[in-house]
Amino acid sequence: MKLETMLAHHGEDRATYHGAVVPPLFQNSLFTFESWEGIDAAFDDRANAYIYSRGGNPTVRLAEEKIASLAGGERALLFGSGMAAISAALMHVLEPGDHVVAVKNIYGPTNNFLNVYLRRKMHIETTFVSGEDVQEFEAALTSKTKLIYLESPSSAVFSLQDIEAVAVLASANHIRTIIDNSWATPIFQKPLAMGIDLEVHSCSKYLAGHSDLVAGVVIGRERDITDIATCEFELLGGKMAPFEAWLLIRSLRTLPLRMRQHQENALHVARFLEQHAKIRRVHYPGLESHPQYDLGRKQMTGYSGLLSFELATQDLTQIKRFVNSLKLFHIGVSWGGHESLIYAPAISYLKELPLERFSALGLSVSHMRISVGLENAEDLIADLRQSLEMLK
Ligand SMILES: Cc1ncc(COP(=O)(O)O)c(C=O)c1O
Incomplete structure (x- = not known):
């Protein structure tokens, strides 16, 4: 299916909801089970089962499936805001004492999260570079560098990073990569196909597009996203509301x-x-x-x-x-x-x-x-x- 068709139809099975042209909104906090064995099996598959809406919800999952397919990722995980998604992705990759190389013109609160919060709480140091030249990233690497964080085009002055070249540099040095792709959206830029590990978005911008919701998403490989789902996502509780996911499904069609x-x-x-x-x-x-x-x-x-x-x-x-x-x-x-x-x-x-x-x-x-x-x-x-x- 081409993009427009995928966004209209992917993951939607009208036969299971009476032919309704819009998928239902699962506005519920929990899911019940017929038996001990049923809930026991759900606990064995926490990342996929529906047990409690902080962990997963069918309306949210449908929006996640469309976004994963749009970005060419194996799996997507929606959050209550872009910052909830970005902070979860950073905490997933980083451990105390690690070093990060980031672009200096990234979104202000992301900069603060790295440079103030993670520095103070987890002794994580960040070196900021303009990002316009791959050699700058290379020169900033240390033996402790665990992550390169990109935002291309970057906030305020819209400078670019050579995404493919940074991904090659990172992978040669066993360093993970995250990119904030909110500006271009996966319609105009596909960082995962260029070798980036995790793509993050403020869905509050173009993905939602109607200025009526705040949300965020992390997209990547199944293993990373499942780890985030069972750790940062479930423990910190930054989930997305089903109603906002339902609005987002509407937005994705256009x-x-x-x-x-x-x-x-x-x-x-x-x-x-x-x-x-x-x-x-x-x-x-x-x-x-x-x-x-x-x-x-x-x-x-x-x-x-x-x-x-x-x-x-x-x-x-x-x-x-x-x-x-x-x-x-x-x-x-x-x-x-x-x-x-x-x-x-x-x-x-x-x-x-x-x-x-x-x-x-x-x-x-x-x-x-x-x-x-x-x-x-x-x-x-x-x-x-x-x-x-x-x-x-
Ligand atoms: C580039 C960029 N990334 C992330 C965010 C954070 O997203 P949210 O406001 O949904 O938390 C913003 C918000 O303005 C942004 O401009």
Whole structure:
């Protein structure tokens, strides 16, 4: 089955639910058994049996099967948030005293989890690299390195890592690899096929796509995912609610369509911004001007709708006027939904980071991140144009 057909039909057996066109929502906390032997057998197969919904639920499982198939993984495990999935994947791989090499522009809370939480609680050290050159990863390896953590394209400035080359380096050194693939989604990028061990996502972004749920997923080989399911997943309890899985199943049916439209709209918007006199620079891997455009073409088949740009002015009053004058781009932190959003990293980062660390991430007060939604691209451009005209 091709992707679109698989997302519509995979794992669905209408005969078992009266021909209903939408699979049922199993909104229950536990499952009962006819006999001692029945529950005894279920305990022998904890990773697959349905006993209690913290461990597994048929609605959640159906969404997991579709996502595993979409990403080309043997198995997927859904969590209550992207951070629950990412922290479980990290704790699965790491032991006290290990060393990690990670990309410096990864999602902020992932950076904090590695650099603050795991460092303090488990004496795990992380070396951060820009990730733009494979030699940087190689130079950062130590005898204790257990994991290389990627996010390509990375948050904020959308720089890429050569995924295949990093996977080769890692496997030659018996090092595990994890990638956050939330930006490209498995529609445009398939890291597992490039040799990465575990793929993680914030499903709250494109996979769900309607800004009505928060969820996360880890995808990989059966052995890894089963270990996570019976350990970090069940013990820490970060499970996904069946209702949210049911919404996610709905969302997955339109994922290929939505991604195509996000890409088309974002390319339009990015090209408009790139030629505008009041814009200094646009960061979008889909533009020929992106410094790693060729690498993007090699490892992705398309581009999503999240991009950033720098206004030419550094005057904060002017910058605020620009943001506040937008009518269709609403101000908000997330991305990947149907709606267009704008966010200035300075709003949160300058509360949490000293100015030098903020600048070291390649950011400034004039940096704007936009999530290009599914509205008409001409309307979005008109909105940006009228707001840019407010700038002196
Ligand atoms: C790249 C990336 N990864 C992970 C996450 C965390 O996902 P969640 O908010 O679902 O916990 C986010 C959230 O914004 C993100 O942008």
